[in-house]
Amino acid sequence: MSKPFNELRERLLRAGVAPRHVQRYLNELADHFNDLRAEEERAGSSPADAESAAFARLGDPDDLAQAMIAKPEFQSPFHSFCVRAPWAAFGLAPLMLLVSAYVLASIILATGWAIFLPQSETPFVPVHGFAILYFGVGRMLYFWAPILIGWAIAFVAARQRLTALWPMAGLLLIACIGASAQVHASRTTTVSTGIPIGPSHVTLALDSVAATKAIAISPWHALALLTLTILPWLLWRVRMAYPAAR
């Protein structure tokens, strides 16, 4: 796609128009431009003149952009959900996703414990065979969910050319929750023999104990998560800011 269309794309995305609307608009404009150029060439214009005339007929880039973004932000049918409700896109949605991932990880842990380790006091013991895979899925969910959700936030922010405020807030929220969420597993045992007798309990909590007893660990964990998720986005922003460095 030629330079004027690339500039128009950047402008529309930065104005908050949803990427799918931008893509469709640009595709139709490109088709229209090809029709106009062909018409001008049929009328006897040279290829260069035909291209200039086609661009002129297509419309001024300002008008083409304004036609999509002129309406007030919250009434425009073309603005993306992230622009209309950033609190939901970068706050509520990632939070719900993370909680869902943790709940699923806890269910996998609890069911795995009941199926593969019915006599064990804790599920955090070495396992063998299929249990490795089963517990592995839960562990992957638990450890990777904040990172994957952070990357998803960064991807959406980059794709829609969003300003840093809301994506940063979302990344910070995910990093803090990811750093403090802890899974606890317990089961009642007999005092004399230590043999488990009661049902197993798996609970998920924001670990206030870790925050008070080992206050140095949780912030570093949060910082590590934040760095890991924010880095690709920061690199992308630098590349966009200094295109010559590409």
Next chain:
Amino acid sequence: MPPRETNPNFMNGVPELLILRLLQQDEMYGYEIVQSIRTRTDSVIAVGEGVVYPVLHALERDGALQSRRKTINGRSRIYYSITAGGSHRLAGLSESWSSLTSAIQKMLVGGQHVQAVQ
């Protein structure tokens, strides 16, 4: 050289009306719509051709139009056609536009009449 664009102050709602009227007869793609407007209005109404697409997309979103991708002579294009809701909207817009133009016409003719009397 591209034709001079129509005064935008008089164009509010006009592209929508013309597009709905054109698509009532046949389904068309963007380029066809613009060329038809130009031809049928003897180039009196001319806008930047690209700005027709946001109007089409908004009408589609409102349920007045529907679109489908069609390949003709090896080129894939998005064709638009009017819906029942669009026909209803066209009827309302046409009625408003007719009332408005007849009122303006009355004013203009009335002005000439006053001048003739003086």
